[in-house]
Every structure is written in structure tokens, then in C-alpha cells.
Amino acid sequence: MYAKTRISAAFDDLINKKAKAFIPYIMAGDPDLDKTAELVLTLEDCGADIIELGVPFSDPLADGPTIQRAAERALAKGVTLKKVLTLVSGLRKKTNIPIVLMTYYNPVFKYGGGEFIKDATECGVDGIIVPDLLPDEEETFITNCKTYALDTIFLLAPTSTTKRVQLAAIKSTGFIYYVSITGITGANIILESSIAQMVNTIRETSQKPVAVGFGIKTPAEARQVARIADGVIVGSSIVKAINDSSLDELKTYIRALTEAIKTAPDG
Amino acid sequence: MKEGYFGVYGGRFVPETLVPALDELDEAYKTYFKDKAFLDELDILRKYYIGRPTPLYYAKRFSESLGGAKVYLKREDIAHTGAHKINNAVGQALLAKAMGKKRLIAETGAGQHGVATATAAALLGLECDVYMGTLDMKRQSLNVFRMKLLGARVVAVDTGAQILKDAINEALRDWTTNVKTTHYVLGTAFGPHPYPSLVRELQSVIGIEAKAQILDMEGRLPNYLIACVGGGSNAIGLFHPFLDDLDSRVNMIGVEAGGLGIEPERHAARFAGGSIGVFQGCKSYLLQDEDGNVLNTHSVSAGLDYSSVGPEHSYLHDIGKVSYTYVTDDEALRAFDELALKEGIIPALESAHAVAHAIKLAPTLASTQLIVVNLSGRGDKDVQHVANIKGVHF
Numbered sequence: 001m002y003a004k005t006r007i008s009a010a011f012d013d014l015i016n017k018k019a020k021a022f023i024p025y026i027m028a029g030d031p032d033l034d035k036t037a038e039l040v041l042t043l044e045d046c047g048a049d050i051i052e053l054g055v056p057f058s059d060p061l062a063d064g065p066t067i068q069r070a071a072e073r074a075l076a077k078g079v080t081l082k083k084v085l086t087l088v089s090g091l092r093k094k095t096n097i098p099i100v101l102m103t104y105y106n107p108v109f110k111y112g113g114g115e116f117i118k119d120a121t122e123c124g125v126d127g128i129i130v131p132d133l134l135p136d137e138e139e140t141f142i143t144n145c146k147t148y149a150l151d152t153i154f155l156l157a158p159t160s161t162t163k164r165v166q167l168a169a170i171k172s173t174g175f176i177y178y179v180s181i182t183g184i185t186g187a188n189i190i191l192e193s194s195i196a197q198m199v200n201t202i203r204e205t206s207q208k209p210v211a212v213g214f215g216i217k218t219p220a221e222a223r224q225v226a227r228i229a230d231g232v233i234v235g236s237s238i239v240k241a242i243n244d245s246s247l248d249e250l251k252t253y254i255r256a257l258t259e260a261i262k263t264a265p266d267g
Numbered sequence: 268m269k270e271g272y273f274g275v276y277g278g279r280f281v282p283e284t285l286v287p288a289l290d291e292l293d294e295a296y297k298t299y300f301k302d303k304a305f306l307d308e309l310d311i312l313r314k315y316y317i318g319r320p321t322p323l324y325y326a327k328r329f330s331e332s333l334g335g336a337k338v339y340l341k342r343e344d345i346a347h348t349g350a351h352k353i354n355n356a357v358g359q360a361l362l363a364k365a366m367g368k369k370r371l372i373a374e375t376g377a378g379q380h381g382v383a384t385a386t387a388a389a390l391l392g393l394e395c396d397v398y399m400g401t402l403d404m405k406r407q408s409l410n411v412f413r414m415k416l417l418g419a420r421v422v423a424v425d426t427g428a429q430i431l432k433d434a435i436n437e438a439l440r441d442w443t444t445n446v447k448t449t450h451y452v453l454g455t456a457f458g459p460h461p462y463p464s465l466v467r468e469l470q471s472v473i474g475i476e477a478k479a480q481i482l483d484m485e486g487r488l489p490n491y492l493i494a495c496v497g498g499g500s501n502a503i504g505l506f507h508p509f510l511d512d513l514d515s516r517v518n519m520i521g522v523e524a525g526g527l528g529i530e531p532e533r534h535a536a537r538f539a540g541g542s543i544g545v546f547q548g549c550k551s552y553l554l555q556d557e558d559g560n561v562l563n564t565h566s567v568s569a570g571l572d573y574s575s576v577g578p579e580h581s582y583l584h585d586i587g588k589v590s591y592t593y594v595t596d597d598e599a600l601r602a603f604d605e606l607a608l609k610e611g612i613i614p615a616l617e618s619a620h621a622v623a624h625a626i627k628l629a630p631t632l633a634s635t636q637l638i639v640v641n642l643s644g645r646g647d648k649d650v651q652h653v654a655n656i657k658g659v660h661f
Binding site for chain 2: 059062075082154187
């Protein structure tokens with residue numbers, strides 16, 4: 001077996017404490033890379049368990065307007081995958097919090113799959129979420145990620161069949177990302193029993209933790225999701241708050257999300 | 268070769284949400300293209316609605332003016348709605364209906380695929396939303412109105428460069444959201460599997476007809492096939508039936524948009540200025556920067572103004588079965604004029620790229636050589652644009 005990754009260690013620790021993971025998403029380089037470094041530490045201070053760091057891409061087809069605009073701002077600042085890796089490397093002098101990159105596949109492909117895995121793990125990246133990479137594509141790349149203990153977190157959706165659930169369960173390491181809606185990031189979540197049913201279906205297939213994301217905005221929604229999943233991912237509304245609110249307001253919002261997730265009763 | 272791949276190109280690079288819909292489409296494609304009732308219905312629509320077979324026309328005055336090979340034109344411009352796009356749109360709409368989908372969505376650049384999809388939706392009684400970049404909507408306002416006349420809703424896309432690639436992103440986002448009720452009519456032989464194969468299948472009617480027609484008229488196969496390549500559906504439709512080994516004597520040339528010249532963001536010649544990348548559902552040649560962000564493109568022709576190219580073309584390029592070249596905006600505009608003057612045929616600016624290459628090639632060949640140019644669309648939609656370029660404003 002491989003050494004336990006920071007992500008798996010974090011989930012093991014939380015599960016022992018019967019607590020749920022809070023996984024905020026921010027776009028690297030929005031508003032700039034120095035601010036992103038500060039924000040990661042702020043999120044950790046305010047209770048985040050794992051950080052999901054977006055890599056800007058010119059054509060983010062799984063993202064809604066909020067994250068599209070954030071990517072455009074970051075690209076306009078000249079942010080690249082290489083610079084995001086350097087950012088993580090710098091952060092590793094200050095924090096041990098698990099960091100997952102959310103990147104589209106082309107920047108990784110252009111970087112060179114093998115080179116990327118080597119550099120990312122050296123810089124202290126713990127895992128990747130690639131919304132346009134399916135678990136049945138790019139076998140060599142995915143296998144190499146496993147070899148170098150870079151967690152590959154695959155997504156499942158309300159449309160996923162049993163076969164797809166099984167495949168994602170086998171190929172995912174760290175955790176499994178359940179997309180709560182058929183849609184794009186930032187859309188409105190509809191809290192219905194089907195989410196719990198699907199999370200249960202995934203759990204019947206796999207021992208791996210299941211985090212739920214897409215469309216979760218309010219502490220009340222986060223609390224609802226925390227009742228049924230092992231982790232709660234909040235993205236667009238945090239990206240929005242970073243741009244629209246003061247730092248104090250942002251901290252208040254993040255703490256409220258943490259509080260809601262940490263105090264959610266099970267089931 | 269892995270299913271859905273052409274060599275190392277193709278595949279499926281899309282959100283997980285879409286996988287069941289792609290599987291369903293693949294299944295329907297495999298089932299219905301063996302189903303006699305479905306194929307009969309498609310044949311009837313091709314014959315009586317689209318107007319197939321389209322003629323293969325010997326362009327005598329045009330050929331003589333060039334002083335070399337005989338140039339034949341495959342007249343897709345005569346097809347209903349004025350371009351080859353209708354072959355694909357009607358076929359996919361029929362498939363969507365067979366799958367029980369109530370709504371079609373499509374992306375469009377120049378508006379031809381949007382018009383074709385809106386037409387097919389009206390024909391079959393389906394709802395239709397067409398995504399179009401706001402810049403393209405301004406350039407092609409006539410086609411926007413045509414789509415509305417046909418009952419489609421045109422959705423303005425104001426993200427990115429507000430052109431075709433942005434419209435595709437938005438169509439994919441819509442499909443991801445409404446996948447249960449909606450079929451995405453992708454307009455070219457591109458995107459995630461099975462689209463490159465499905466669209467090729469529907470467009471191969473061009474090459475099948477052209478082959479039979481040239482054998483009938485000349486008693487032999489042509490020496491050259493020439494087609495413009497944006498996404499590449501008209502080209503793959505013409506080339507594919509000639510690709511088997513017995514036809515290896517047929518030289519095939521794909522013509523990309525050279526725009527203002529081969530410098531970043533001034534052209535759309537993926538084979539001249541691109542490298543392998545993953546974009547909008549598949550792996551293929553792509554115009555991108557060193558960090559893997561997709562570059563903007565330029566062409567006088569909106570239909571060729573795209574950053575990537577159908578994955579089968581990338582494969583045919585690498586194995587040397589098809590050669591790819593480009594012509595500039597100016598060369599295409601001269602060809603546009605030339606065909607109008609010599610034959611009374613105004614080509615689409617896309618097709619004018621293929622004509623422009625024939626103008627270069629034909630004089631270098633003996634008069635016994637035969638060239639077939641795919642005249643993929645007619646130029647009515649471009650008349651106003653060309654007038655503006657010539658300084659004429661209405």
C-alpha cells in the first residue's frame with residue numbers, strides 16, 4: 001500500500017471524530033496570487049479541512065458565470081498552472097492543510113502528464129479534480145497519479161449509472177466528489193432525498209469518503225448536506241464573497257459555514 | 268484502437284454528467300443506423316426535403332480559365348438551407364426524436380448550422396434553442412432572423428471572445444443541465460465520442476454520391492479531392508468514402524483558414540500553427556498557448572473560425588492519408604469573386620477556401636487530371652459581409 005495521503009489522513013481523522021469535512025473552493029490568482037496565499041491561510045483559520053484551489057482555464061465548460069469570471073480575472077493577471085504550483089510550494093512552508101487542484105485537463109496535458117505529477121507532488125499538491133477527465137480516459141496518466149500518491153478525485157452525477165458509480169469508486173483516491181445537480185457550478189441546489197439516495201448508493205459500492213458539491217451557498221444548505229455526506233464543497237458563493245465582501249464579512253461567512261457543517265447531526 | 272479514438276485522437280473529455288447521454292446516443296446511433304424503417308425515413312427526407320443527390324457539376328469555364336485540370340464542383344450549396352449542414356441536422360433530429368427527446372440545442376458560428384437545426388426542429392416538431400456568440404450575431408444578423416422565423420430561440424453568448432467556441436461551451440453547459448430531455452445537435456465532426464463518427468456517417472452521403480457521379484461522368488476516380496476544414500464535417504463527408512486502400516490514388520486536400528497569416532490569433536490553421544490538445548470533448552490539434560489556454564482565431568469565414576479540428580482529421584494528417592494546407596482571407600475572397608464571375612455560382616466564404624486552393628492547383632496539372640471541390644455552401648449569407656469588405660454599405 002501507498003503512504004497515506006494528507007487527504008486520506010484528514011478524512012480518517014474526521015471520521016474518527018464523527019465530523020464532516022468542509023472543503024472551500026477558491027480560484028488561484030483571483031484577485032491575485034499573493035491574496036490567494038493569504039486566503040488559503042484564512043480559510044484554514046476559519047475551519048476549512050481541505051482546500052480546493054482552482055486553476056484558471058480559458059474555456060471552463062463545467063463552470064457557471066461566477067467561476068468563469070474569476071478564471072478570466074486570474075488569466076488576465078497572467079496566472080498559469082506553473083505559477084499555481086509555485087504558490088502551493090510557498091504555502092507548504094506555512095501550512096499542512098490538504099490542497100486539491102481543480103483544473104481542466106488541457107493545461108495538465110500541455111504541461112506534460114508525467115512532469116505535472118512529479119512537479120505537483122513535489123510542490124505539495126495532494127490531489128486533483130479534473131472535471132473533463134473521465135475515469136475511463138487517459139489510463140497511463142491516472143495510473144501514474146496513483147503511483148506517485150497524487151489523489152485522483154473523480155466526479156459522479158445524478159445521471160450516473162451503477163456501472164459509472166463502480167468505475168469512479170475504483171479509480172478515485174482520497175474521496176469521491178458527488179455533483180449534487182445536473183448542471184454547472186454555482187447553479188441552485190435542490191435539496192431533495194435523491195442526493196441522500198445517491199450518496200448511499202456510492203457508499204454501498206465504496207468505502208471511500210463522499211463529498212458533495214455544486215450549488216451549496218448558505219450555511220443551512222451546507223448543514224443539510226453535511227448530514228448525509230462526508231464532506232461539503234462550497235465554491236461559487238465563496239468566490240463571489242471574495243470579490244464582493246470585506247475580509248471580515250468573508251471570515252464571518254466562512255465561520256458560519258464551518259459551524260453549520262461541524263454541528264450537523266448525522267443522517 | 269480504443270472505441271471513439273482515431274489513433275491517439277478523439278475520446279471523451281466531458282463532465283461525468285454527460286456520459287449516460289453520450290452512451291444513449293451511441294446506442295441509438297448503432298441501433299437506428301441498422302434499422303430499415305429509420306433509414307427509409309432518412310432516405311425520403313434526403314431525397315424530397317433536402318434535395319439529394321446534389322449535382323456533381325463540371326465547371327467548364329472556370330476550369331478553362333485556369334488552364335489545367337478539369338474541376339468538378341459537388342453542389343452542396345444547392346441542398347435545402349444552402350449548405351451541407353442540413354445533412355447532419357436532419358439526421359440527428361430524426362435520431363433525437365427516435366430517442367424520445369423533446370428539445371434540440373445547437374451551437375452556431377456563421378449561423379448555417381443553427382439555421383439547419385432550427386429547420387430540422389420545425390420539420391419534426393421539436394423545441395429548439397441555438398447558442399450564438401454576440402459578435403457572430405452582429406456579423407450574421409440575417410441568419411439570426413432566419414432562425415427566429417423557423418421558431419427557434421437564439422441565445423446570445425457574451426462570454427469569452429463571443430464566437431463559436433464560446434457558444435459550444437454554453438451549449439455544453441445547457442446540455443449538462445437539461446440532459447434528460449434535450450439532445451445536443453453538434454454541428455461538426457468534433458466533440459466527444461460518438462459525435463465525430465455520427466456526424467461523419469451523416470455527411471458521408473456527400474462522398475458516396477460524388478464517387479458514383481464521377482464514375483458515371485468520367486468512368487474513373489478523381490485525382491484530387493479538395494474541401495475546406497473548419498471542424499471538418501464537409502471534408503470528412505467527401506473524403507471518407509474514398510479512404511479505403513483501393514482508392515489510395517485519390518489525393519485528398521483539406522484547406523484551413525489562413526486568415527491574415529500564420530501568427531497567433533490571426534488564423535485558424537490548426538495543422539500549421541497548432542499542437543495536440545484537449546478541447547471541448549476530444550483530443551485533437553489545437554491552437555493553444557504554452558500553458559494550454561486556447562487561443563482565439565481569425566478568419567473572414569465564421570464557419571472556419573475555430574481553434575480545434577475534428578479528431579479524425581488529426582489522425583488522417585498524421586498518417587499522411589490527407590494533406591492539409593491553408594489559404595488566406597484575401598485568397599478566399601478572390602476565389603469568391605472568381606467563381607461568381609466564371610460560373611454564376613457565389614460560394615460560401617468557407618467553400619471559397621477550397622475553391623482558392625483549386626485555383627492554385629489546377630494550372631499545375633495536366634488537362635486529363637480531375638479535381639472534385641466540395642462546394643459546401645452557398646454565399647448568399649456572406650454577400651453583405653463581402654460588400655462591407657469592399658467598402659459597399661447598404
